[in-house]
Amino acid sequence: VPRSDAINDVGEDVYEETRLASLYDHLNPWTHQDDFYVAQARRYGSPVLDVGAGTGQLAVGVAEATGLAVTGVEPGAGMHEVARTRRGAGGVTWIHAPGQTFQTNTRFRLAYMTGHAFQAVHTSEAATALLTNVARHLAPDGRFIFETRNPEDRAWLRWSGDRTVVDGAEHGALQESYEVAQQPDGLIALTHHIRLLDHNEELLGHSRLRFPTRETVEVECAAAGLELVEWYGDWDGSPLHEESVEMIAVTRTTR
Numbered sequence: 001v002p003r004s005d006a007i008n009d010v011g012e013d014v015y016e017e018t019r020l021a022s023l024y025d026h027l028n029p030w031t032h033q034d035d036f037y038v039a040q041a042r043r044y045g046s047p048v049l050d051v052g053a054g055t056g057q058l059a060v061g062v063a064e065a066t067g068l069a070v071t072g073v074e075p076g077a078g079m080h081e082v083a084r085t086r087r088g089a090g091g092v093t094w095i096h097a098p099g100q101t102f103q104t105n106t107r108f109r110l111a112y113m114t115g116h117a118f119q120a121v122h123t124s125e126a127a128t129a130l131l132t133n134v135a136r137h138l139a140p141d142g143r144f145i146f147e148t149r150n151p152e153d154r155a156w157l158r159w160s161g162d163r164t165v166v167d168g169a170e171h172g173a174l175q176e177s178y179e180v181a182q183q184p185d186g187l188i189a190l191t192h193h194i195r196l197l198d199h200n201e202e203l204l205g206h207s208r209l210r211f212p213t214r215e216t217v218e219v220e221c222a223a224a225g226l227e228l229v230e231w232y233g234d235w236d237g238s239p240l241h242e243e244s245v246e247m248i249a250v251t252r253t254t255r
């Protein structure tokens with residue numbers, strides 16, 4: 001697994017390899033989290049930017065549900081390949097680049113980063129660079145909305161052990177489980193074991209997640225020229241409190 005912690009710290013196999021990426025939607029189907037972002041798109045309007053769009057499930061979903069202009073930015077080769085070849089992909093503009101360095105002349109009314117993709121950015125320096133570049137691409141009074149798991153909740157302690165079996169369509173029955181390790185630098189390292197039960201095959205993937213505190217995110221946003229408009233603690237829009245599982249940041253540019 002590439003282990004670069006430079007500003008553009010991407011390159012993990014779960015996002016780079018097309019075979020692993022092709023399993024992603026089966027293991028991570030549409031949820032109320034996606035509905036939340038469709039509602040935000042309806043609220044703020046066109047054009048919409050999906051940062052770390054992954055397989056494009058939500059970007060295409062937003063375009064189809066709302067008719068708004070949607071751009072998807074994704075650095076992982078495998079994820080990008082799945083996204084730009086999926087049904088409905090023609091309705092989205094795709095950019096194969098990291099959030100820190102993508103460029104377009106479009107200025108967005110809404111940008112969002114979901115599926116906890118913000119946690120896939122491994123250093124404060126890289127996160128600040130990403131926030132800065134996204135802020136630069138917002139229209140006046142545009143919003144950037146993203147979520148990160150509350151470190152107080154220590155969700156990773158619940159992630160070991162087997163998961164339920166899911167229907168992986170052409171892949172057959174799938175079961176994913178994780179080995180979880182806390183690294184000295186504070187990142188949570190996951191080894192994904194993905195069993196293709198009908199093929200008697202197991203694939204391994206690797207990813208790391210950062211769990212910044214609310215205060216850290218606020219410092220990074222301020223450095224990037226983004227102000228916090230609101231913190232939600234849940235997809236129903238209820239406010240953030242200490243026991244919240246999610247920390248959902250609604251930000252806007254200070255320029």
Ligand SMILES: C[S@@+](CC[C@H](N)C(=O)[O-])C[C@H]1O[C@@H](n2cnc3c(N)ncnc32)[C@H](O)[C@@H]1O
Pocket residue numbers: 008009010015028051052053054055057058073074075076079097098099100113114115116117118120121130
């Ligand atoms: C867990 S997936 C979520 C994908 C998608 N947003 C979703 O909700 O299904 C995390 C995504 O973040 C992407 N990512 C990692 N580093 C990134 C960066 N620096 N800029 C933008 N996206 C990044 C990964 O390539 C991956 O597609």
